[in-house]
Amino acid sequence: MKENMFYGASHLIFQKAEELRNRMTPAEELLWKHIHINEWKLKFRRQHPISNYVVDFYCHAARLVIELDGGIHEVEEVKINDQVRERNLKSLGLTVLRFKNEEVFQNKSTVLKTIKDTIATIQENKQLVIEKEKLVVIKIGGNIVDSEPVLASFLESFSKLVGGHTSPPSGDGGFKAILIHGGGKVATKIGESLGIESKYVDGRRITDAATIDLVTMVYAGLINKKVIAQLQSLGCNAIGVTGADGNLIPANKRPVKEIDYGFVGDVKSDKINAQNWSGLLEHGFIPVVAPITHDGKGQLLNTNADTIAQEVAKAMSNLYEVSLIYSFEKAGVLLDANDDATVISNIDPTSYEQLKAEGKIFAGMIPKLDNAFAALNSGVKKVVIGKAEHLNDLINGESGTSITNS
Ligand SMILES: Nc1ncnc2c1ncn2[C@@H]1O[C@H](COP(=O)(O)OP(=O)(O)O)[C@@H](O)[C@H]1O
Numbered sequence: 001m002k003e004n005m006f007y008g009a010s011h012l013i014f015q016k017a018e019e020l021r022n023r024m025t026p027a028e029e030l031l032w033k034h035i036h037i038n039e040w041k042l043k044f045r046r047q048h049p050i051s052n053y054v055v056d057f058y059c060h061a062a063r064l065v066i067e068l069d070g071g072i073h074e075v076e077e078v079k080i081n082d083q084v085r086e087r088n089l090k091s092l093g094l095t096v097l098r099f100k101n102e103e104v105f106q107n108k109s110t111v112l113k114t115i116k117d118t119i120a121t122i123q124e125n126k127q128l129v130i131e132k133e134k135l136v137v138i139k140i141g142g143n144i145v146d147s148e149p150v151l152a153s154f155l156e157s158f159s160k161l162v163g164g165h166t167s168p169p170s171g172d173g174g175f176k177a178i179l180i181h182g183g184g185k186v187a188t189k190i191g192e193s194l195g196i197e198s199k200y201v202d203g204r205r206i207t208d209a210a211t212i213d214l215v216t217m218v219y220a221g222l223i224n225k226k227v228i229a230q231l232q233s234l235g236c237n238a239i240g241v242t243g244a245d246g247n248l249i250p251a252n253k254r255p256v257k258e259i260d261y262g263f264v265g266d267v268k269s270d271k272i273n274a275q276n277w278s279g280l281l282e283h284g285f286i287p288v289v290a291p292i293t294h295d296g297k298g299q300l301l302n303t304n305a306d307t308i309a310q311e312v313a314k315a316m317s318n319l320y321e322v323s324l325i326y327s328f329e330k331a332g333v334l335l336d337a338n339d340d341a342t343v344i345s346n347i348d349p350t351s352y353e354q355l356k357a358e359g360k361i362f363a364g365m366i367p368k369l370d371n372a373f374a375a376l377n378s379g380v381k382k383v384v385i386g387k388a389e390h391l392n393d394l395i396n397g398e399s400g401t402s403i404t405n406s
């Protein structure tokens with residue numbers, strides 16, 4: 001799809017597009033504000049290279065070009081050039097809408113209605129090729145959260161990725177992302193100092209009344225707010241949430257069978273409302289999620305952060321093309337869990353079963369991989385496990401372990 005959407009534009013056209021993007025006209029700025037985030041959930045690009053041209057706005061899913069004309073376009077010679085340009089763009093199968101700058105200033109609602117009607121017609125004719133926007137769901141593990149310098153360095157890389165103020169200028173402001181943090185180690189340490197003992201069964205903390213208060217304070221309070229403050233200082237409009245905020249992650253208290261886990265929550269997968277999350281993202285917020293959920297009856301619940309990442313990634317894959325990154329202190333899933341030089345580059349269900357049987361994959365890595373496969377099986381496009389310090393490479397598929405179905 002990517003190579004297609006430029007219709008063979010040359011390197012020079014790309015350069016020109018980059019220059020034009022840096023000096024948009026006031027009319028372009030105004031229209032961009034309205035179509036950048038839009039009710040049709042379509043991705044528009046501005047100053048987009050197509051063949052020999054740079055078009056003002058382009059939506060590849062609808063194959064729709066929108067051009068704005070200033071006064072110069074009234075000159076006869078320019079008019080002829082515009083006609084040739086329009087004919088050439090249409091010959092590529094594109095719909096072209098043209099507006100005058102004054103129309104955008106004086107008649108904005110009519111301009112937007114024309115765009116809306118055109119999209120509706122394209123939709124009716126089933127010409128719309130859905131191109132989902134990319135979303136990265138990133139989980140940071142307990143050992144990263146436990147180390148201030150490692151966390152700070154991770155957050156700096158993260159901020160660059162999502163368009164914080166230290167990012168290189170990139171035209172469209174970075175990836176959309178959701179960050180989920182753990183913090184089990186910090187909770188255990190603070191618990192010890194308060195005389196609250198930590199007990200785990202199958203990687204899940206037994207969460208009695210004192211423990212749910214402890215983990216709420218540590219995850220939703222201390223850790224979450226420290227992360228938010230750091231991201232804000234890096235120019236990222238991060239907003240801290242638990243699953244109770246905005247009813248983002250409804251859960252059920254885990255039923256008591258052989259083990260009573262106490263206030264541990266199992267996520268109600270079908271009740272995660274992707275539109276609510278999308279609302280935060282579309283308004284430019286970067287959600288930072290603490291692993292606390294709720295039962296809708298006033299009870300907070302403790303839910304494993306790997307599971308939350310999987311559930312949120314799954315729910316969001318209806319609306320976005322989602323990559324799920326499990327980042328932690330090791331370089332990936334390792335053949336020897338203590339040797340970063342032994343990264344397994346790819347794991348599929350068969351090799352997973354084998355490595356587990358051989359005892360090479362154990363403890364917390366088992367539920368992490370179970371979550372990874374569950375995500376892949378429910379629409380998540382890509383899952384990678386690897387070192388938090390290699391965030392960029394993990395996203396580009398150049399580091400860590402890729403989880404695949406075959
Ligand atoms: N093959 C393996 N490769 C890497 N880590 C492994 C492997 N098998 C078991 N582990 C263990 O799994 C742990 C990661 O699980 P966990 O502690 O739950 O993750 P997180 O830090 O993200 O919460 C590692 O710290 C490591 O001790």
Ligand SMILES: CC(=O)N[C@@H](CCC(=O)OP(=O)(O)O)C(=O)O
Pocket residue numbers: 140141142143181182183184185187203204205215264265291302303304305306
């Ligand atoms: C129910 C349950 O086990 N909840 C986890 C939530 C935190 C977590 O998952 O943190 P890590 O990513 O650091 O492991 C716990 O309290 O440890």
